[in-house]
Amino acid sequence: MKKQPFITKEQAQKIAAEYPTPFHIYDEKGIRANCEAVKKAFAWNRNFKEYFAVKATPNPFLMRIMQDYGFGFDCSSAAELALCEAIGARGDDIMFSSNETPAQEYAYADRLGGIINLDDITHIDFLEKTIGKIPETISCRFNPGGVYEIANGIMDNPGDSKYGMTKAQLFQAYGMLKDRGAKNFGLHAFLVSNTTSNDYYPALARTLFTLVVELYKETGCRISFVNLSGGVGVPYRPEDVPNDIAVIGEGVRIAYEEILVPAGLSDIAIYTEMGRFMMAPYGGLLTTAIHEKHIYKEYIGVDACAANLMRPAMYGSYHHITVLGKEDAPCDHIYDVVGSLCENNDKFAIDRALPEIEKGDLLFIHDTGAHGFSMGYNYNGRLRSAEILLKEDGEAKLIRRAETMKDYFATFDCFPQVAMLSDGTADRRLAGE
Numbered sequence: 474m475k476k477q478p479f480i481t482k483e484q485a486q487k488i489a490a491e492y493p494t495p496f497h498i499y500d501e502k503g504i505r506a507n508c509e510a511v512k513k514a515f516a517w518n519r520n521f522k523e524y525f526a527v528k529a530t531p532n533p534f535l536m537r538i539m540q541d542y543g544f545g546f547d548c549s550s551a552a553e554l555a556l557c558e559a560i561g562a563r564g565d566d567i568m569f570s571s572n573e574t575p576a577q578e579y580a581y582a583d584r585l586g587g588i589i590n591l592d593d594i595t596h597i598d599f600l601e602k603t604i605g606k607i608p609e610t611i612s613c614r615f616n617p618g619g620v621y622e623i624a625n626g627i628m629d630n631p632g633d634s635k636y637g638m639t640k641a642q643l644f645q646a647y648g649m650l651k652d653r654g655a656k657n658f659g660l661h662a663f664l665v666s667n668t669t670s671n672d673y674y675p676a677l678a679r680t681l682f683t684l685v686v687e688l689y690k691e692t693g694c695r696i697s698f699v700n701l702s703g704g705v706g707v708p709y710r711p712e713d714v715p716n717d718i719a720v721i722g723e724g725v726r727i728a729y730e731e732i733l734v735p736a737g738l739s740d741i742a743i744y745t746e747m748g749r750f751m752m753a754p755y756g757g758l759l760t761t762a763i764h765e766k767h768i769y770k771e772y773i774g775v776d777a778c779a780a781n782l783m784r785p786a787m788y789g790s791y792h793h794i795t796v797l798g799k800e801d802a803p804c805d806h807i808y809d810v811v812g813s814l815c816e817n818n819d820k821f822a823i824d825r826a827l828p829e830i831e832k833g834d835l836l837f838i839h840d841t842g843a844h845g846f847s848m849g850y851n852y853n854g855r856l857r858s859a860e861i862l863l864k865e866d867g868e869a870k871l872i873r874r875a876e877t878m879k880d881y882f883a884t885f886d887c888f889p890q891v892a893m894l895s896d897g898t899a900d901r902r903l904a905g906e
């Protein structure tokens with residue numbers, strides 16, 4: 474399917490005149506339509522809830538859009554919990570699915586009344602010691618080990634991942650939690666990332682529902698929610714077939730009817746913690762071509778770099794690029810599109826067929842709405858970009874300003890001579906001037 478940016482060249486030029494590139498831009502209309510589709514796909518389950526994975530796009534303005542649909546938030550750190558606190562999310566609107574968790578973060582999650590999802594059996598003692606009790610509602614993360622196969626082949630290898638508990642530990646953990654006062658139990662598993670098959674959630678649901686029935690029959694412990702976590706993918710490449718959330722929801726419903734209902738467990742809530750599927754396609758990184766270079770290959774240098782979008786450098790991920798205004802021009806040039814980092818993996822595209830790019834052209838890098846801005850960093854002294862929301866009425870709203878040199882120097886406040894003057898230049902006193 475041809476990938477279309479959600480903004481035109483004219484719109485982008487107008488926004489870039491006010492907020493210089495690079496910046497991430499998000500499409501409110503697309504986000505809302507997708508939230509509706511997710512709600513509808515699982516409407517058959519009375520207590521369904523999506524807990525948006527905050528790490529994908531930790532911006533309170535975007536999180537507030539999710540709140541309009543009754544969604545909660547999946548957090549794994551104090552800062553993510555604080556974002557929830559800031560927008561008024563409390564109690565069972567918060568899922569705390571962390572691992573290697575510091576004590577004070579468990580305490581914070583508990584203070585907000587969030588649901589704690591334990592990554593390991595040893596965390597039962599750790600949590601009890603930290604907060605002085607076991608919460609009434611608690612969840613455990615399962616790792617089935619081995620290789621996880623679904624209909625379209627082997628997709629990942631849970632046996633090599635650090636997350637979750639073995640089945641034996643899981644059964645033991647529920648017993649321990651019950652003995653120490655827990656009343657409502659959840660089961661969570663996250664096995665595969667960016668799946669491109671409608672079968673992943675239904676297959677995972679079958680695994681987890683079967684486990685729920687076994688647990689009930691063997692121990693009498695009743696699970697009250699099954700959390701399918703994240704992992705539903707998006708079509709990064711034009712040739713990728715998009716997941717259909719309606720088909721996915723229906724697949725989970727069939728598994729529910731076949732496994733849970735006959736076992737007398739028909740009141741179990743389904744939770745999800747999607748990040749990528751909720752946001753990736755509804756964000757783009759807008760960047761300007763500022764240089765071209767002809768050596769052994771043809772390079773286009775842009776004003777964004779891997780500090781703004783790490784996925785290509787980190788995973789070799791494909792992100793589609795559209796040269797705005799040249800949507801229908803022939804892709805008869807082969808370029809490496811590169812950022813400025815002193816790292817040779819700072820390449821948004823390698824040997825990519827694109828229309829001829831001229832300096833000043835605006836490039837729209839697709840699908841940066843999840844795990845884009847949020848993975849940003851300051852290597853090479855690069856500053857994090859702005860985030861802009863393209864509202865439904867077409868207005869561009871700044872939802873996070875770009876970092877300035879002052880932000881970069883802020884953590885030297887232990888060393889005032891290096892502090893920045895208000896005009897953004899360095900205090901030269903250190904240099905004896």
Ligand SMILES: *Cc1c(COP(=O)(O)O)cnc(C)c1O
Nearest residue numbers: 526570702703704746747748749
């Ligand atoms: C990252 C993460 C998610 C979201 O994953 P996506 O692939 O973005 O859907 C959900 N739950 C947990 C515990 C995670 O770590």
